[in-house]
Amino acid sequence: MSFPSSSPSRPSPASPDSPDSSPSVPADVVARLRASGCVFAEDEARLLVAEARTPDELAAMVDRRAAGLPLEQVLGWAEFCGLRMAVDPGVFVPRRRTEFLVRQAAALARRAAGRSRTVVVDLCCGSGALGAALAAALGGDGRPVELYAADVDPAAVRCARRNVAAAGGRVYEGDLYEPLPAALRGRVDVLLANTPYVPTGEIGLLPPEAREHEPLVALDGGPDGLDVQRRVIEEAPRWLAPGGHLLVETGERQAPRAAGAMARGGLVPRVVTSEELYATVVVGTLGA
Template identity: 65%
Template sequence: MPHRSDRSPSSPSPALPSRDALAATLRAAGCVFAEDEADMILAAANGDPCAVEAMAARRAAGLPLELVVGWAEFGGRRIVVEPGVFVPRRRTEFLVEQALALAPDASVVVDLCCGSGAVGAALAAALGGVDLHAADIDPAAVRCARRNVESLGGHVHQGDLFDALPARLRGRVDILAANVPYVPSDEIALLPAEARDHEPRVALDGGTDGLDVLRRVAARAPAWLAPNGRLLIETSPHQTPGALTALTDAGLHAELAVCEDRPARVVIGTLGGAG
């Protein structure tokens, strides 16, 4: 019997939806920035109507836009984002900006709890020629980070915090960026569905008060930082006092940087006092 395709050769191909029509679909699904999202989906689909339909359906079902199109903008770069990996937040660009302002001549950079590797990639791209290392405990994050970090000459390691890093980095790290999970365990259920349902819990859950991982990082950071090296960790307003205490208890000079516009808060620990 002759093979017959599902669609007759004479059947018309589906039409590419207009931007306005796609935006209306997205807006009906609750997308606040529907027009911008429509533009991103149309660009990612590259003229394929079936791809547009599939991506619009995934977005309408609640999948984060970045996972729908496969990338997130961060630090002026397109960062590859894969399913099951934490989506980098634009507010975390403030951490990158602080690191660059404080250590513009950094030569060794570590991105702990790296997720997609967005922070490390942004730092390496701005600094140029650095010895970049990123690490995460989650295999999915490590696979994704390699796509963003290795093209910049960086290295990605899998393991629990500092245990993942090469021993040769001890005492040599100029910038230690750690975007640790800091949502208290009993507040995970209160997160927006995009994060709660589509991002790994290990990237969100910071323990009882949200500071468990931060304390672990702070306690071991001095052994890895170079003289005047900086530890930078994003935190929340109500966790700031505890975060600063953790840095001070570890023997670091602790400071707070705040950006009200994004909003973002970063605690900064310096080995050897203020720079």
């Protein structure tokens, strides 16, 4: 669910309030955040002030942020695809680059014809942000979505249930496909799998926000970063509907190996990238 050099994305400073309605920011809050190493101290201070209900609550939030807790976990939410997604302490923070994966998935789902609803599965779902954002995008088009998500981390499952509730989604706790209803086999139109893909040897290079406050299971992808992705790819053809798509985020250097694994597994792979978001997504399609 991460990228070797990634850190949690910063919410847009204008997302909770317009500039005209932003509360004044105490100088000591900005100074405290800046002293703790926050690069965007003024923007973060505005968000914390807007979220805090009392001076004591603000002080506690500033303390947690200054101690290194990711801003999104302090706020309790992250902005993702223009939506507020709940993010609890200890839960992986959705990255802004992963919005590219959701946009690719939405484009593929919109091209599908003759289906009464789109069946979506979000594996390694973390906060459930990907599935929730895709369901919201397709729902805005009047396309009904049947949403399922799964994660091995109980804290992530609790958080994801809050985020997918608006779409009527269901979240299951367990390892990859294991907890999903067997009736989904052969029915999934879009399978999102933002698996961990940081090589084990590079975990120590991650920013402290990630390696100290996000679950290792959401970061560590094994020796080459692709251990979990290979397991997802191997089982995907059994779950995808004819013409269905598997989408995984990966590193640019890892993409050829991920695409090769898809081809060996019976999927037709292609690699898409976004220079703007520094994102690489590998898409595997099951023949119709």
